[in-house]
Amino acid sequence: MLLSNLEIVPGRRVVAHYGLVQGSTVRAKHVGRDIAASFKNVFGGELKGYTELLNDSREEAIARMVAQAKAMGANAVLNIRFSTSSVAVGAAELFVYGSAVELE
């Protein structure tokens, strides 16, 4: 599956459009990490645990989007956009969407 946030793929022609595909995941923070984070809130600096958590969640959202695109028979997702929102205190939604297409 080719993923790109461009509207085209250089050197390849789009032969079919399948429409919008999306993947999302809602993740809550881990208590242990939260305690570590509250220490970091005093000292400042990077919260590596959260960076990893959000990266993993984003991977999962992408995997869901890819699964949807595959089910449609697409072989690429173009014009991908990421979006993040906090749904509740301590929980975040990671959302990814794009256009499923078939490349020749």
Next chain:
Amino acid sequence: MEIFLAQFIGPLVIALVLLTVGFFSGRYLEKKHYTSIIARETSPDQVMVFAERLPPPVLPAPVTQLVSGSVVISSDYFKRFIAGLRMLIGGRLNTYESLLDRARREAILRMREEAKALGATQIFNVKLETMSIGGRNPNSVSCLEVLAYGTAIIPHS
């Protein structure tokens, strides 16, 4: 008087300790982070980053791949306290400005590193996404996440 001492001095001492620790560690970490950011940004053979939507057409056609970089960064206790005071009178919050600047530059650098590992020379259509992750209090900017993503252009070998 003794009741006053017992009730107010304790929390005051704790707050002062937190402020001092936050001030020194925050300053040290920020300085260290900026040194590392500047060193990585000015190192040779960097991947070029563009906000343009499309890469120029070249032959043979390059390979493209989605790359991203993200960072979650937190402000220190002292800076948050200063920002709280600043909010009373309004104006620029310098302490948060530097925090956001560091986070954005770090996210872009991580994206560039990922692209470089793939053998890319350029990244097009770069987008930046910022989210504040509230702590207990949803109004407080306790930490924030910055995501940078784009399409890496890997030249045809």
